[in-house]
Amino acid sequence: MFSLFYGFWKYIFSKTEFHVLILGIDKAGKTTLLEKLKALYSNLEGLPPDRIVPTVGLNIGRIEASNTKLIFWDLGGQVGLRTIWEKYYEEAHAVIYVIDASSPLRFEDSKSALEKVLRHTDLQGAPLLILANKQVLPSWVLMVGYEGTVSSSKLARYLNLMELDERLLVMVLLRCVLIWQDIDGAVSSSELARYLDLKELDERPYMFEGVSAYDGTKIKDCIDWLVEVMERSKRTDRLRARAGVAGSLNV
Ligand SMILES: Nc1nc2c(ncn2[C@@H]2O[C@H](COP(=O)(O)OP(=O)(O)OP(=O)(O)O)[C@@H](O)[C@H]2O)c(=O)[nH]1
Ligand SMILES: [Mg+2]
Numbered sequence: 058m059f060s061l062f063y064g065f066w067k068y069i070f071s072k073t074e075f076h077v078l079i080l081g082i083d084k085a086g087k088t089t090l091l092e093k094l095k096a097l098y099s100n101l102e103g104l105p106p107d108r109i110v111p112t113v114g115l116n117i118g119r120i121e122a123s124n125t126k127l128i129f130w131d132l133g134g135q136v137g138l139r140t141i142w143e144k145y146y147e148e149a150h151a152v153i154y155v156i157d158a159s160s161p162l163r164f165e166d167s168k169s170a171l172e173k174v175l176r177h178t179d180l181q182g183a184p185l186l187i188l189a190n191k192q193v194l195p196s197w198v199l200m201v202g203y204e205g206t207v208s209s210s211k212l213a214r215y216l217n218l219m220e221l222d223e224r225l226l227v228m229v230l231l232r233c234v235l236i237w238q239d240i241d242g243a244v245s246s247s248e249l250a251r252y253l254d255l256k257e258l259d260e261r262p263y264m265f266e267g268v269s270a271y272d273g274t275k276i277k278d279c280i281d282w283l284v285e286v287m288e289r290s291k292r293t294d295r296l297r298a299r300a301g302v303a304g305s306l307n308v
Pocket of ligand 2: 089134
């Protein structure tokens with residue numbers, strides 16, 4: 058009798074748990090996003106961006122949002138590591154696919170990696186959130202300003218490199234302008250959607266959104282959407298039914 062009540066109590070009050078895969082090619086900003094999620098939804102600080110290194114194995118993050126538990130699996134995006142992704146497909150309720158929207162030269166690689174993900178039968182019907190990341194500029198770029206030229210002395214003051222000789226300073230300046238132009242070119246989520254022109258999205262819920270994993274812009278809106286679609290998704294029903302069958306076989 059007790060176990061019956063306990064089971065009922067657990068059914069009513071326990072929070073639904075969802076597994077969300079964070080995928081995308083290397084340097085897209087997946088781990089930065091994971092650390093930002095931890096910071097936004099828990100008391101944990103989350104690693105600052107300058108302490109994040111390329112992922113080789115798996116990073117796991119747990120948060121609670123909209124009365125559910127979300128478990129994120131963040132995998133490495135380097136070419137040799139992408140074969141590991143599919144080992145996690147079967148258990149995933151949804152996928153967040155991160156794209157560096159400031160690096161058009163890498164869009165083709167992002168697109169083909171994503172198409173491969175979408176073709177995999179183990180991810181059938183999984184809701185998909187595509188993030189056009191890096192929409193917000195780092196603080197030093199904001200400081201020197203969008204318009205007008207950056208004076209070398211102003212930049213030097215900020216970089217605190219006054220002791221370098223002039224030639225080196227010019228090189229540093231050139232590098233900064235290159236980075237600046239790259240970031241300045243971040244494409245919007247709708248432009249990215251047009252470029253990707255994905256064909257296999259029909260039966261799954263999906264959304265494109267421009268975000269910044271650095272400062273958290275739009276991240277909470279994305280998580281709200283994701284929770285809502287996972288709760289309504291047929292895939293969630295299928296995973297639940299399978300877990301139920303597995304549970305009853307274990308009794
Ligand atoms: N400007 C800007 N840079 C970002 C943003 N998010 C991540 N980055 C930078 O992008 C680089 C790669 O970030 P990671 O989070 O390590 O990328 P990743 O997708 O986890 O890369 P792998 O682990 O190699 O697959 C780092 O230098 C980050 O600081 C962002 O929103 N804006
Ligand atoms: Mg990473």
